[in-house]
Amino acid sequence: MGKVTVLALRVVLALGLAGSLFVQAVMVPLLAIDLDEDFNQDVADVRVPIIVIVLLGILTVQVAMVCVWRLLTMVRRGTVFSHGAFRYVDIVFGAIAAASLLMFALGVVLAPGETVAPGIVLLIGGAAGLIAGVALVVAVLRMLLAQAVDRDAEAQHLQSELDEVI
Numbered sequence: 001m002g003k004v005t006v007l008a009l010r011v012v013l014a015l016g017l018a019g020s021l022f023v024q025a026v027m028v029p030l031l032a033i034d035l036d037e038d039f040n041q042d043v044a045d046v047r048v049p050i051i052v053i054v055l056l057g058i059l060t061v062q063v064a065m066v067c068v069w070r071l072l073t074m075v076r077r078g079t080v081f082s083h084g085a086f087r088y089v090d091i092v093f094g095a096i097a098a099a100s101l102l103m104f105a106l107g108v109v110l111a112p113g114e115t116v117a118p119g120i121v122l123l124i125g126g127a128a129g130l131i132a133g134v135a136l137v138v139a140v141l142r143m144l145l146a147q148a149v150d151r152d153a154e155a156q157h158l159q160s161e162l163d164e165v166i
Helices: 003-037 041-045 047-077 084-110 118-165
Strands: none
Touching (some): 003 047, 041 047, 047 084
16 A cells, blocks of 8 residues: 555544544534424434434444554554454444444434434435445455465465575
């Protein structure tokens, strides 16, 4: 991976983290106020679960971004094909899976009552399914990383045997 690509991804991650912190600090409290003032009793009853789900969802994104940053550091150092990378990949998988469950929970919270249209709840369920699909893609990429680590270890072993022969 080139230096420009790593730098560009780090800029995107830094902007994403800054934006998510802004959303947590400014936008979520405004959402809480809006849910308290502007809607009928059906939404006011689920105000706290909605806010908790949104905050936890933002946290899952932040955790994934920090882990990707750490993986980028490993790429830059040339140590990404090691067992240390699995910890970060597993955390990213867990964060994405948790985000999927949170999206599904949001749909469950919004489903009862007449305030939210059934189509919106269906779209939220579809989004939960798509997020779960991303988690499965990360699981496949983890398997590919495992194969690459095994091949790297095998290549190092063969290189050491060849060095002994020479």
